[in-house]
Amino acid sequence: xxxxxxxxxxxxxxxxxxxxxxxxxxxxxxxxAVNGKEAVDKYKTxxxxxxxxxITMPEMDGLEALKAIVGLNADAKVVMVSAIGQQANxxxxxxxxxxxxxxxxxxxxxxxxALTKVAAM
Amino acid sequence: MKVEYVNxxxxxxxxxxxxxxxxxxxxxxxxxxxxxxxFRDVNAILGVIGQVHGQVIYGFDEPTAKSIVSxxxxxxxxxxxxxxxxxxxxxLGNIISGKASVSLESAGFPIELSPPTLVMAQNxxxxxxxxxxxxxxxxxxCGTMNIYVGLEESSD
Numbered sequence: 495x496x497x498x499x500x501x502x503x504x505x506x507x508x509x510x511x512x513x514x515x516x517x518x519x520x521x522x523x524x525x526x527a528v529n530g531k532e533a534v535d536k537y538k539t540x541x542x543x544x545x546x547x548x549i550t551m552p553e554m555d556g557l558e559a560l561k562a563i564v565g566l567n568a569d570a571k572v573v574m575v576s577a578i579g580q581q582a583n584x585x586x587x588x589x590x591x592x593x594x595x596x597x598x599x600x601x602x603x604x605x606x607x608a609l610t611k612v613a614a615m
Numbered sequence: 616m617k618v619e620y621v622n623x624x625x626x627x628x629x630x631x632x633x634x635x636x637x638x639x640x641x642x643x644x645x646x647x648x649x650x651x652x653x654f655r656d657v658n659a660i661l662g663v664i665g666q667v668h669g670q671v672i673y674g675f676d677e678p679t680a681k682s683i684v685s686x687x688x689x690x691x692x693x694x695x696x697x698x699x700x701x702x703x704x705x706x707l708g709n710i711i712s713g714k715a716s717v718s719l720e721s722a723g724f725p726i727e728l729s730p731p732t733l734v735m736a737q738n739x740x741x742x743x744x745x746x747x748x749x750x751x752x753x754x755x756x757c758g759t760m761n762i763y764v765g766l767e768e769s770s771d
Binding site for chain 1: 631634635670687688698699700702703705706709710712713716725728729730745749
């Protein structure tokens with residue numbers, strides 16, 4: 495089964511790191527976005543199977559983008575990947591519809607396990 | 616300025632550097648920063664708001680910053696600070712502060728962080744206004760990284 499991923503993070507370094515991990519894990523990266531607003535726009539055109547979403551970003555943050563994407567598609571699969579693992583953020587993300595929450599720094603296996611699990615949902 | 620605000624950043628920095636740059640560090644002595652002394656050549660600045668507020672700054676000299684970023688990027692040689700290298704350094708500040716924010720939250724001080732700003736200049740002075748800063752050096756084979764923490768309790 496092919497599974498297309500869109501990476502959302504404002505840091506070029508983190509997009510490159512995630513792309514490397516995700517590609518090596520056998521998934522395909524169909525697009526990248528540098529803030530929440532671009533993520534929502536690209537979600538409409540790229541229709542990725544799964545989105546990895548940072549939280550702290552300029553323009554529109556990841557929690558707002560998550561809400562907008564779930565508003566577009568109630569079955570959207572969004573995995574949060576953020577340095578801010580405070581309880582309030584995790585709870586809000588999960589309540590809004592995030593399928594998983596990965597706290598940076600992460601081990602590559604943690605990303606692949608989450609994507610594999612979410613892809614099967 | 617309480618030491619209990621500083622420790623989470625120092626502990627988090629040591630953990631994160633070991634995890635993402637495979638770098639062991641040793642903590643130097645904690646000092647009050649002289650308000651008139653310049654910062655280092657490369658500084659990642661994050662604003663803090665919430666139960667405590669102020670700034671946290673991660674400062675490096677240029678060779679140290681390049682060498683840490685190189686280790687974060689699987690040993691890639693860093694000749695100049697291009698977008699990738701700058702974002703790696705910003706992300707380092709982000710991840711260290713994010714991890715520290717979880718410890719601060721558990722200690723009863725929930726905070727929010729701004730995205731990092733990178734300031735690269737020699738003899739730069741950055742004013743934390745009236746909040747005194749504590750500086751702690753972290754020594755490693757890459758050189759010294761200074762962690763400046765200027766936080767005070769919000770009066771609401």
